[in-house]
Amino acid sequence: MSRPAHGRPGYHKISKDLFVLTYGALVAQLCKDYEKDEDVNKYLDEMGYGIGTRLVEDFLARSCVRRCHSYSEIANIIAQVAFKMYLGITPNVTCNNLSRNEFSLILDKNPLVEFVEELPAGRPSLCYCNLLCGIIRGALEMVHLAADVTFLQDRLKGDSVTEIGIKFLKKLDEKKYRQKK
Amino acid sequence: MADAVLFEFLHTEMVAELWARRPDPSPGGQKTSLSVLEGMGFRVGQALGERLPQDTLAFREELDALKFLCKDVWVAVFQKQMDGLRTNHQGTYVLQDNDFPLLVRMASGLQYLEEAPKFLAFTCGLLRGTLNTLGIKSLVTASVAALPACKFQVVIQRA
Numbered sequence: 001m002s003r004p005a006h007g008r009p010g011y012h013k014i015s016k017d018l019f020v021l022t023y024g025a026l027v028a029q030l031c032k033d034y035e036k037d038e039d040v041n042k043y044l045d046e047m048g049y050g051i052g053t054r055l056v057e058d059f060l061a062r063s064c065v066r067r068c069h070s071y072s073e074i075a076n077i078i079a080q081v082a083f084k085m086y087l088g089i090t091p092n093v094t095c096n097n098l099s100r101n102e103f104s105l106i107l108d109k110n111p112l113v114e115f116v117e118e119l120p121a122g123r124p125s126l127c128y129c130n131l132l133c134g135i136i137r138g139a140l141e142m143v144h145l146a147a148d149v150t151f152l153q154d155r156l157k158g159d160s161v162t163e164i165g166i167k168f169l170k171k172l173d174e175k176k177y178r179q180k181k
Numbered sequence: 182m183a184d185a186v187l188f189e190f191l192h193t194e195m196v197a198e199l200w201a202r203r204p205d206p207s208p209g210g211q212k213t214s215l216s217v218l219e220g221m222g223f224r225v226g227q228a229l230g231e232r233l234p235q236d237t238l239a240f241r242e243e244l245d246a247l248k249f250l251c252k253d254v255w256v257a258v259f260q261k262q263m264d265g266l267r268t269n270h271q272g273t274y275v276l277q278d279n280d281f282p283l284l285v286r287m288a289s290g291l292q293y294l295e296e297a298p299k300f301l302a303f304t305c306g307l308l309r310g311t312l313n314t315l316g317i318k319s320l321v322t323a324s325v326a327a328l329p330a331c332k333f334q335v336v337i338q339r340a
Contacts (some may be wrong), residue, residue, distance in 0.1 A: 013232070014257040015184045015257060016184045017229060021224075050197070055190055133193075
């Protein structure tokens with residue numbers, strides 16, 4: 001008599017674990033290949049960028065989000081829809097400046113580091129989750145938005161939270177939009 | 182499932198990354214990249230094996246363990262069962278997947294046949310790693326006749 005395999009809680013977690021464990025193996029391999037933290041961070045960001053450019057299509061197909069009219073809408077969608085969909089978490093969003101083009105995503109929980117207690121020895125500047133920055137940057141670029149995405153704080157480095165900063169570089173035509181009202 | 186997509190994209194980037202950074206086109210260089218991928222898969226397979234529900238791991242026979250791989254593990258990892266399992270009852274098993282998810286995004290048929298091994302190395306390691314956690318030492322290789330169908334050959338290593 002065969003047991004139904006899907007839907008059992010044990011197995012669902014395995015699917016998410018697969019990504020997290022594979023990511024861990026990737027970071028370990030990159031640390032073996034490259035001595036400098038900056039290099040590992042760079043390659044993680046580049047790989048993330050490659051993933052982001054393709055992930056955005058998948059995201060748009062699954063989420064049916066409507067056209068955004070402001071950077072803060074976009075930041076909210078990244079945190080509340082995209083992060084939720086792919087990583088099962090919803091970071092808090094804060095806006096960091098008056099021009100409203102700099103935002104932070106505050107991650108209270110971070111599934112990517114579930115099996116990581118601390119940075120590998122001799123790797124004090126490693127941005128373990130730098131893939132995420134690249135993914136966000138790549139995804140935004142595919143919808144014609146240029147942004148700088150970096151880790152502002154990192155729990156693995158001793159900070160109290162993990163914070164991803166998104167700085168939108170090209171202004172949407174907000175002035176034009178406001179005049180229409 | 183969204184998680185699965187993330188893994189798929191990550192896997193594709195990993196394969197591309199390993200080939201881009203190791204510009205050693207000689208068979209020796211290629212072999213190294215394949216074994217690096219296989220090694221990563223092995224570590225992940227071991228870790229996954231440790232996370233499997235313990236009550237499912239009591240196998241009376243080796244064949245049961247392989248069936249478990251083909252059904253439960255494959256579904257957990259790739260959201261589908263293996264399409265076929267054959268054995269010579271002497272320690273060699275051939276696992277057939279007619280629609281292997283990591284090959285599906287590549288064109289089907291004979292195009293990119295040369296590229297296929299790169300996309301199978303990690304999974305070979307994954308199978309070997311999971312079996313290792315189940316107490317079974319093996320050698321796993323893969324072959325592709327036409328994408329996206331492929332076969333994984335598991336040869337049990339007896340001490």
